[in-house]
Amino acid sequence: GQQLNQSPQSMFIQEGEDVSMNCTSSSIFNTWLWYKQDPGEGPVLLIALYKAGELTSNGRLTAQFGITRKDSFLNISASIPSDVGIYFCAGPINNAGNMLTFGGGTRLMVKP
Amino acid sequence: SAVISQKPSRDICQRGTSLTIQCQVDSQVTMMFWYRQQPGQSLTLIATANQGSEATYESGFVIDKFPISRPNLTFSTLTVSNMSPEDSSIYLCSVAQAQETQYFGPGTRLLVL
Numbered sequence: 001g002q003q004l005n006q007s008p009q010s011m012f013i014q015e016g017e018d019v020s021m022n023c024t025s026s027s028i029f030n031t032w033l034w035y036k037q038d039p040g041e042g043p044v045l046l047i048a049l050y051k052a053g054e055l056t057s058n059g060r061l062t063a064q065f066g067i068t069r070k071d072s073f074l075n076i077s078a079s080i081p082s083d084v085g086i087y088f089c090a091g092p093i094n095n096a097g098n099m100l101t102f103g104g105g106t107r108l109m110v111k112p
Numbered sequence: 113s114a115v116i117s118q119k120p121s122r123d124i125c126q127r128g129t130s131l132t133i134q135c136q137v138d139s140q141v142t143m144m145f146w147y148r149q150q151p152g153q154s155l156t157l158i159a160t161a162n163q164g165s166e167a168t169y170e171s172g173f174v175i176d177k178f179p180i181s182r183p184n185l186t187f188s189t190l191t192v193s194n195m196s197p198e199d200s201s202i203y204l205c206s207v208a209q210a211q212e213t214q215y216f217g218p219g220t221r222l223l224v225l
Contacts, residue, residue: 042216098208102155
């Protein structure tokens, strides 16, 4: 099946630092999604990307849909303690675009 | 986005027993899915819950172990049958409208002793 390779697996950073994580695939995706999972919660959608080359921001978060359609990155600027959590990339595995495969996740820890 | 609730939020169960997890959505949705998230791992799709028909299971998951019901467009249940410690995971339901992205419930944390 289609697999998403996400890196890094974990990051431990100082508050205020910028963060970058990425996701790659051997297959083309038509949609890239980024979710965040807080401890004890279900994943929450952060950003959805639908077009190759698209760059989308959501507050301090910026994500890009790679031009080859095989990769995406998520940046977080000026990190704060509430950014702690696990970030997952995801992409659809069916034509309707609503069945997802997930990357392995990036666990972010922020030191105040 | 839809508001999704799951019951129970967590449980501790003895091996050999079964647990049924409920997922309720505040509006009618086209698609409902069940995922498993093993400790420290990513999400793995168990099955698509089809309204009025049998669920569609992904490779490695079978109906005898994970029976699923979906009696209407706002409700689904997942049963984890004959549990073993390896079934200790977070079980998540998610919903989507056709051609739209998925939204997740808060999850059910299951520990099997």
